[in-house]
Amino acid sequence: MNTNENAAPILRARSLRHSFGQTDALRGIDLDVQAGEVLAVMGPSGSGKSTLLHCLAGVLVPDQGSVDYSPAGRAGTAISTLAEPRRARLRLTDFGFVFQFGQLLPELSAADNVSIPLLLSGTRRQDALRRSTEMLERLGLDGLGAKLPGELSGGQAQRVAVARAMVTSPAVLFADEPTGSLDSLASENVLTLMLELVREAGTTVVMITHDARTAAYADREVIVRDGVIAAGYRVSA
Amino acid sequence: MNPGLLKLAVVGSRSAYGRLAGIAGGVAVGVCLLLLLWGGANGLSARDDRGAWLRETGSPSVAAPRTDDPTSSGPATPVPLTEDTALMEANPVEVFRDQLINRRDVAALASTTVKIPGIGTPPEPGLYFASPALQRLIESTPGDELGNRFGTFAGTIDDAALPGPDSLVVVTGATETELRQNGRAFLVSDFTTNPYGGSAPAYRTVLSVGAIALFFPVLLLISIVTSLGAAQRRERFATLRLIGASPQIVSRIAAVETAIPSLVGAALGVALAIILRPVAAQIPVNGTRLFAADMTIGWAATTAVVAVMVAATALVAARRTAAAGVGPLGATRAVHEKTPTAWRSVPLLAGLATMITPVLMVRVLEVRLPWLESPLLILGFLLILVGLVVIGPWLTHLVSRVGLRHANSAAGVIAASRIHKTPMATFRSVSGLVIAVFVVSVFAGASSVFEATEAPPAQPGMLQPTSLYATLGAGAAPAQAAEAARQARELPGIPSATIGYGPAVLSDKDAGPEIYLRATDAPRLGFEDVPATATVAVDTSFLGSMQPLALTAAPAANLDDLVPVVIVLGTDGTPEAMDRARTALNVSGITAIPATSPLDLRLQSTGRLIQGLAVFAYLGMFVAIAIAGLSLAVATASAILDRKRILGLMRLMGMPVSVLRRIITREAAVPLLTVVLLSVGLGFLVAWLMVTFIDDTYQVTWPATDYFAALGLSLLLALGAVITPFTLVRAKTAVTATRFE
Numbered sequence: 001m002n003t004n005e006n007a008a009p010i011l012r013a014r015s016l017r018h019s020f021g022q023t024d025a026l027r028g029i030d031l032d033v034q035a036g037e038v039l040a041v042m043g044p045s046g047s048g049k050s051t052l053l054h055c056l057a058g059v060l061v062p063d064q065g066s067v068d069y070s071p072a073g074r075a076g077t078a079i080s081t082l083a084e085p086r087r088a089r090l091r092l093t094d095f096g097f098v099f100q101f102g103q104l105l106p107e108l109s110a111a112d113n114v115s116i117p118l119l120l121s122g123t124r125r126q127d128a129l130r131r132s133t134e135m136l137e138r139l140g141l142d143g144l145g146a147k148l149p150g151e152l153s154g155g156q157a158q159r160v161a162v163a164r165a166m167v168t169s170p171a172v173l174f175a176d177e178p179t180g181s182l183d184s185l186a187s188e189n190v191l192t193l194m195l196e197l198v199r200e201a202g203t204t205v206v207m208i209t210h211d212a213r214t215a216a217y218a219d220r221e222v223i224v225r226d227g228v229i230a231a232g233y234r235v236s237a
Numbered sequence: 238m239n240p241g242l243l244k245l246a247v248v249g250s251r252s253a254y255g256r257l258a259g260i261a262g263g264v265a266v267g268v269c270l271l272l273l274l275w276g277g278a279n280g281l282s283a284r285d286d287r288g289a290w291l292r293e294t295g296s297p298s299v300a301a302p303r304t305d306d307p308t309s310s311g312p313a314t315p316v317p318l319t320e321d322t323a324l325m326e327a328n329p330v331e332v333f334r335d336q337l338i339n340r341r342d343v344a345a346l347a348s349t350t351v352k353i354p355g356i357g358t359p360p361e362p363g364l365y366f367a368s369p370a371l372q373r374l375i376e377s378t379p380g381d382e383l384g385n386r387f388g389t390f391a392g393t394i395d396d397a398a399l400p401g402p403d404s405l406v407v408v409t410g411a412t413e414t415e416l417r418q419n420g421r422a423f424l425v426s427d428f429t430t431n432p433y434g435g436s437a438p439a440y441r442t443v444l445s446v447g448a449i450a451l452f453f454p455v456l457l458l459i460s461i462v463t464s465l466g467a468a469q470r471r472e473r474f475a476t477l478r479l480i481g482a483s484p485q486i487v488s489r490i491a492a493v494e495t496a497i498p499s500l501v502g503a504a505l506g507v508a509l510a511i512i513l514r515p516v517a518a519q520i521p522v523n524g525t526r527l528f529a530a531d532m533t534i535g536w537a538a539t540t541a542v543v544a545v546m547v548a549a550t551a552l553v554a555a556r557r558t559a560a561a562g563v564g565p566l567g568a569t570r571a572v573h574e575k576t577p578t579a580w581r582s583v584p585l586l587a588g589l590a591t592m593i594t595p596v597l598m599v600r601v602l603e604v605r606l607p608w609l610e611s612p613l614l615i616l617g618f619l620l621i622l623v624g625l626v627v628i629g630p631w632l633t634h635l636v637s638r639v640g641l642r643h644a645n646s647a648a649g650v651i652a653a654s655r656i657h658k659t660p661m662a663t664f665r666s667v668s669g670l671v672i673a674v675f676v677v678s679v680f681a682g683a684s685s686v687f688e689a690t691e692a693p694p695a696q697p698g699m700l701q702p703t704s705l706y707a708t709l710g711a712g713a714a715p716a717q718a719a720e721a722a723r724q725a726r727e728l729p730g731i732p733s734a735t736i737g738y739g740p741a742v743l744s745d746k747d748a749g750p751e752i753y754l755r756a757t758d759a760p761r762l763g764f765e766d767v768p769a770t771a772t773v774a775v776d777t778s779f780l781g782s783m784q785p786l787a788l789t790a791a792p793a794a795n796l797d798d799l800v801p802v803v804i805v806l807g808t809d810g811t812p813e814a815m816d817r818a819r820t821a822l823n824v825s826g827i828t829a830i831p832a833t834s835p836l837d838l839r840l841q842s843t844g845r846l847i848q849g850l851a852v853f854a855y856l857g858m859f860v861a862i863a864i865a866g867l868s869l870a871v872a873t874a875s876a877i878l879d880r881k882r883i884l885g886l887m888r889l890m891g892m893p894v895s896v897l898r899r900i901i902t903r904e905a906a907v908p909l910l911t912v913v914l915l916s917v918g919l920g921f922l923v924a925w926l927m928v929t930f931i932d933d934t935y936q937v938t939w940p941a942t943d944y945f946a947a948l949g950l951s952l953l954l955a956l957g958a959v960i961t962p963f964t965l966v967r968a969k970t971a972v973t974a975t976r977f978e
Contacts, residue, residue, distance in 0.1 A: 059889050085893065092891025103886055105651060107658035112650055119647035120892055148658070 008070050010035040010172065010204050011056055016065035018051055025051040026062065027227035033172075035072055038195065038205040040218035048227040049208045050176055055080070056206060057095055057174045058087035069094070071171045092120055096165030096173045096203075098194070100180040103161050104149040110136060110156075111145030114164045121168060135163040139193050155186030162194045166201070173198055175207040179214055191217050256470070256878075260495060260550075261502035263462025263871060267455050268506025268546055270864065272539065273517050274455075276510070276532035278448055280518065283531035285432035288400035290354040291339055292432065295423035298324055298416075316424060318344070318413055323351040323359050326422040330837050331407070332819065333383050334812045338371060338405040342422075344413045353408060354428055355398025360410035364391035368399050368406040370525075381728065382816040386823050401525030418710060418829075445611075446618045446927065450676040453622050454864040457669040461868045463495055463550045464557065464665075464875060474563040487563055488555040495554035496547050503543040574661050577631040585624025585919075592617030592923065596930045614930060621919060625675055625912065626668050630660035632915070633908040640907060648896050652903035660908070666876060667909040669868030670955050671916050677862065677951065678920020681944035683928055697765040698785025702835045703810035704762070705818045706780055707828035708743045708803050718801035721825040725806050728821060730814025733761040733807035738799035743777060744829055752777055752803060753794045761807050764788050772796060804828070866954035873905060874962040877969060885970035897966050905959045917948075 009032035016029040025048040033039050033056070043049045054060040056067055058079040070076035071094065079087060091097075096117075104113045114132035119125060133145050139159040149157050158178065165173055178194065179187035195217055198205050207218060215221050223231045299313040318324055328340035345351055345359040353359055356366045365387040367375060372393055375384040387409050394406055416422040474487045482490075518529035594617075595610040637656035644650045656663045695702050709718060722734035737752035751774040759767045767773060768790035779786050780803065806822065808814040815834060822832035877884065884897055 088888070088891045088893055090891070091889070095891070097890050099886070103883075105654070105883060105887075107655040108651065109654075112654060116647050116650070116887075116892075117890065119645075119650060120896065125645045125650065 008076075009033055010070055010072075011206070012066075012068045012070070013052075013056060014066050014068075016052070016055055016062045016067070018048075018055060018060060018062045018064075020051075024227050026055065026065075028065070029224075029227070029229055031056075031222065031229065033204060033206060035171075035204055036199075036202050037220060038198065038218045039207065040215035040221040041206065041208045041224060042210065042212075042215055042221060043224035043230075045210075047224045049224045052224060053174055053176055053206060053208055057097070057172075058082065058090055061087075069172075092117060093168065094171045096168065096170035098158070098161050098165045098173065098175040098178045100177040101154075104157060104164075106149050109146050109148060110141065110152065110160045110163075113149065113160055114145075114167050117164060117168045131167055132163070135167045136160070138197065139163050153186070154182050155190055158182060158186070158190045159193060162190065162197070166194075166197050166203070169201055170203060172204045172206065175205060177208055177210065180210070184213075187211075187214065257494075257498040259871065259874075260462055261498040261505065263867075264459055264499045264502030264546060264550065265505035265509060266864075266867065267459040267462070268503045268542060269509040269513065270455050271452070271542055271546075272507065272510035272534060273513060273532075274448070274452065275534050275538065275542070276514060277517065277527070279534055280527035280531040284400045284525075284527060286430070287396075287398060288404070289430050289432035290398060290428035291341075291400075291406070293325070293425055293428045295325060295425035298422050298424050299420065315417060318346055318424070320346055320348050321350050322424045322426050323349055323353075324411075324413055324416045324422045325425050326411075326416050328831050330831050330833050331386070332834070332837055333374065333378075333405070333816055335836075336405055338407060340406075341408045342411045342416060343408055344411045344416045344422075351426060353398075355394040355396075356392070356408055360391050360408060362410045362412045362415075363388045365389070365407055365409040366392050366394050367408075368394045368404050369396075370403045371405040371407055374405070378816075379813075381820055382813055383820065386820050396528065401527055403521065403525035445615045446679075449615070449619055449622065450679065454669050454672050454676070454868070457626075457672060458864050458868045458871075459546070459550060460553065461665065461669065461872045461875070463499070463554055471558075471561055471563050474558065478563055484559065484563070488559045491558035492551040492555035496551035499547045499550040500543070503546050507539055507543065574659050577634050577660055579631065581628045581631040582624075584620050584627050588617050588620025588622075588624045589919075589922075590617075591620055592926050596926050600929060610930070614927065618923065621923060622672060622675070625671060625916060625919070626664075628915075629664040629668060629671060629908060629912045632911050633664045634660040636907060636911045646899075647892065648899035648903060652900045652907065655900075655904060656907055662876075663904050664908040664912075666872035667869060667905055667912075667955070669865035669872075670862075670909060670951060670958075671912045673862050673865035674913050674948065674951055675916040675920045675923075677944070677948065678917045679924045679927075681940040682921040682924025695763070696785055697763055698787060699763060699782060700780060700805070700835055701763045701807065703815065704805055704807045705815065705822060705832045705834045706803055706805040707822045707825075707832045708780075708830050709801050709827050710829040711742050711745065713742070713801055713827035715801055717827050718804060721821075721827055722804060724825075725804075725818065725821045728814075728817050730809045730811055731806050731818050731821070732809065733758075733805075735761050735805045735807070736801045737803040737805065738794075738796050739777075739802040740799060741802075742800065742829065743802050748777070748802070750777060751775060751789075751791075752779065753791055753796060753799055754788075755796065759788055762805060806832075862951050862954055865951070866958045869905065869955055869958035870961050873901060873959050874965055876904065877901065877962055877965045881969040884966065888970050894967055894970075897970065898963055901963070901966065902959055905955065909955060 011031075011033040013029055013031040016026045016031075017024070018026040027048075029048075029052060031052070041049045041052060051060065055062045056079075058067070058069075061080055065080070067079045068076050069079050069090070077090070079090065082090070097103075104110075105116070108116070111129055111132045114135055115123075115125070115128035118128035118131060123131075129145075136142070136145055136159075139162060141156060141159055141163070144152065144156060144160075149160070152160065158181070162178070165175075173194075175194075179190055182190060191214060195205075197203075205218075207214070209215050222229050297316065299315050323343055323345035325344075326342045328338075328342065331338040331340035341353075343353065343359040344362070349359060351359060353366075360366055367387070367390065372390065375387070375390070378384065387407055391410075394408065396402075399406060470491070474482075474491070477487055477490070478484070514532050515529045518527045518532055520526065591613055595613045598604045598606065599610065633656060637653050637660065640649070641653035641657050644653045700706065718736050722736055725731050725734040735754065735758040737754055739752055740749045741747040753772055753774050754762070756767050756769075756771055756773045759773055764773075764775075767788055770790040770792045772791045772794045773788040774791040774794065775788050776782075776786055804822065804825075804827075806818040808818050815836075819832040819834075822828055887897065888894065
């Protein structure tokens with residue numbers, strides 16, 4: 001684990017509150033995420049974990065409270081005060097995302113899917129495809145770059161999603177039930193490869209999961225219940 | 238079917254209600270347009286039937302000597318007027334302002350049994366019957382500009398004998414002697430009820446092609462509207478399959494859930510058509526509006542349209558659902574389209590071959606098979622329409638392959654990939670506009686025949702466009718001509734009246750090849766280089782020439798020894814002065830032909846068939862483009878709704894909304910631009926084939942600026958149709974609208 005608990009956290013959330021209509025999804029959450037840390041967020045359905053992830057990643061602006069992002073060597077940014085175009089830019093350059101399913105563009109090949117964040121950042125297509133192919137190879141998907149998502153297995157598709165999330169070398173990877181749609185073998189395979197990659201790159205991970213076995217891969221675990229953090233503890237010494 | 242199951246499948250969310258409302262709205266517009274088009278076709282047919290009697294050409298009023306009988310020789314002899322015949326003459330250039338008045342001069346015996354449609358017994362000499370629109374015009378215009386031409390008002394022509402409420406028709410009474418004088422009158426005993434005469438098959442072919450051309454975009458609109466929100470629907474159906482519904486039950490639910498909003502939409506469409514019918518009747522076609530009553534189609538036909546529409550949409554929905562292969566885990570065949578191949582060009586090529594065949598038969602091989610020609614033309618046109626829709630995905634696929642290879646941006650890669658993998662779905666969005674451009678090009682090409690005939694320009698050596706001339710009859714004495722010229726010059730706006738002379742009047746066999754003028758009069762006719770003699774001459778073709786002619790010196794000619802053969806009035810070019818001059822010449826009693834201006838050429842030089850086509854063209858353009866724009870907007874919105882989850886995910890990952898907009902725009906632009914040039918080319922080819930089939934003397938030329946305006950409007954509309962749903966991109970792909978887990 002590469003965390004330095006004395007350093008300023010890469011993500012700091014304070015007094016986060018967010019509601020959807022009459023439903024309070026977050027009811028005052030304080031959370032620090034250290035750089036290089038793999039954090040698992042657990043909790044029952046409807047507890048507010050996805051909303052927390054969306055607020056941390058600048059996808060949602062909390063009704064109250066703040067989220068500060070402080071990458072190493074750069075000035076900190078109060079994400080929750082940025083306008084959507086700047087948050088979108090930040091998500092593109094500094095964050096990566098992996099979801100449970102349905103995240104690949106069905107008409108694009110695996111390599112093209114992976115290359116999209118690079119193209120959005122202004123990389124030339126040839127270079128983007130070269131880096132995509134390298135990333136796919138690192139995730140054990142050699143020779144599958146030309147395949148469409150519909151032609152891949154669930155585990156392979158999820159590894160393509162991980163490749164896409166990691167191809168821009170993000171500072172933080174947000175994963176929402178990344179193995180929720182996979183069997184245990186595929187799940188283990190995806191997680192192992194993903195964590196190898198993030199630890200090698202020093203990427204911070206915020207991972208939402210229901211599954212205790214998945215959470216066991218994390219450095220630290222917090223449990224969210226009814227919009228507040230009910231418990232938090234270190235998984236590994 | 239269990240109503241509970243149906244309710245579960247159909248309702249339950251705002252987006253489901255929105256989709257149902259979208260289907261109902263689209264079908265309402267489609268049904269309304271169909272009923273109005275049908276009503277319009279009925280109205281045009283009724284209008285042509287009402288005006289059929291104006292086509293009556295009768296029989297010659299003189300009998301030529303028999304060529305096979307050596308004892309029968311000499312001049313033609315008049316055929317005597319009897320109780321059951323009337324002498325009738327059609328005035329080809331009765332013009333007021335820029336409108337052609339349909340004038341018939343009639344002479345009959347007092348005891349005549351001939352009945353003129355809309356009038357009854359022919360008017361006595363000096364009296365006239367006018368259509369209500371013309372009579373209003375006469376009453377609101379000074380008599381020396383219009384009314385004096387006709388005599389005394391005797392009554393109005395009944396609507397039953399008028400093409401439309403704005404028709405300008407006049408029937409004037411004349412004496413037998415007056416009408417026999419210039420030999421243009423003919424004898425009639427009854428009046429034809431065939432509005433098109435010998436060109437009926439060609440006219441019907443043109444009408445059928447026009448109806449198909451407008452009907453096809455309506456069908457495309459309805460087809461596109463019924464596929465609104467197909468992806469969301471497939472998700473709901475997948476849920477039903479998961480809990481045990483068979484594919485047949487799911488197909489039936491799809492049929493019923495489409496049929497219900499279709500029925501509501503069709504009922505709305507009927508109501509809209511009834512409300513809009515009087516408004517549609519106000520659109521002038523070929524110079525007159527339609528009688529609103531002529532545009533009704535009856536309840537049986539209306540019910541049939543509604544029933545067919547509802548049944549068709551239900552059937553299409555059921556078939557689409559079955560074809561999508563919705564299983565318990567979702568649709569299996571939604572994304573993977575079969576790669577289109579060159580076979581898709583077959584219907585288009587077959588259509589072209591089918592259309593070319595009758596033209597080759599008639600114009601090259603000179604074989605006439607009337608029972609086969611029109612059906613082949615119509616079938617060919619239909620095949621080309623279908624062929625364009627069928628070949629579109631193949632061409633789009635080919636272009637997208639090249640585009641994908643060269644794409645260098647996220648928007649380019651995503652759009653090109655989607656087009657490449659789903660060319661049919663992407664082309665379907667723009668198919669309406671492609672068809673509209675084709676239809677507009679056909680209409681524009683066909684109507685260019687009419688537009689090619691333009692007024693001659695004003696230039697030296699040519700009769701000035703602002704002047705009017707009339708050749709004189711045999712009995713016109715020099716003093717009478719001089720008096721007519723003097724009187725005309727006294728009228729406001731008529732600065733000159735010039736008399737031309739010759740050895741005999743121009744209709745006489747002894748007429749000379751030239752018209753003689755006083756040299757001092759020549760500049761008034763527009764000549765600049767005038768020979769230095771008292772008398773000059775110009776070729777008689779000067780009166781109708783489209784080319785400048787030169788004057789020649791005629792020192793030996795003595796005008797006192799010649800007779801007046803033509804009188805030319807120069808005007809200041811104002812419409813009032815032109816009509817005053819026309820009226821002055823026509824009532825002078827010395828002219829052999831009605832007063833004519835070079836500008837009249839525009840009004841009378843082409844047949845009414847082509848004139849009608851030109852007006853249909855602009856109506857067709859409007860309807861086709863409007864429908865196509867609506868279809869594209871619906872299809873674009875549908876494409877956004879169907880992919881809102883994946884597009885929302887791209888936004889979440891940091892893709893700016895502007896990139897999503899560029900993706901949507903490219904997905905519409907690539908298939909549209911790929912096929913639009915083909916549409917334009919085919920449109921003009923089809924126009925040329927149709928016009929050549931009708932008459933090979935007609936020339937299809939470069940279209941008027943209106944066409945380019947219509948084409949530009951189509952592309953602007955396409956842009957608008959794509960941009961309008963952009964608000965959906967932001968709203969439907971917002972992270973608050975979609976959950977990602």
